Amino acid sequence: MSDPRPWIYGTDHDDPDPRTRTRGHVYVELVGGPLDGQLLDVTGYTSKERADGALLMSDHGVYGPRGRSDYEPRPGDPDRWDWSGDTA
Template sequence: MSDTRPWIYGTDHDDPDPRTPEPGHVYVQLVGDPLDGQLLDVTGYTTEERADGALLMSSHGLHGPSGRSDYEPRPGAPDRWDWQGDTP
């Protein structure tokens, strides 16, 4: 049986349990390539930072390991952030 829980963005590849959210933390779901389905911990984000979204490192994006993927909150569903594209 495979584990269908989402991967948490930023966990180390050798983390023994990269799919278990920390109690008391707030997460948003990333939607669309290249980080589709992962959870992003936004616990320390300010209200303004949450409204702006984030540029996240992703080795799977258009620009390889040095690139960033742009995710912004979905209108009407701020707990889901949609992929806007990649940048170097």
């Protein structure tokens, strides 16, 4: 049976529990693209950084291990960030 909790973006591949949220932290859900379903910890982000979204490293994007996946806050639902494409 697989664990229903979402994976936390940025946890190490050998982390014994990459799905545990840290108490007091703020997370957004990544929707679509290669990181679909993962959570991103935005606790340290400023308001502007949260509004801008993020370019996140992803081995599974169009450009492979050196590429980035662009995620932007969903209008009207800033707790979900939508994938808008990949870049090198």
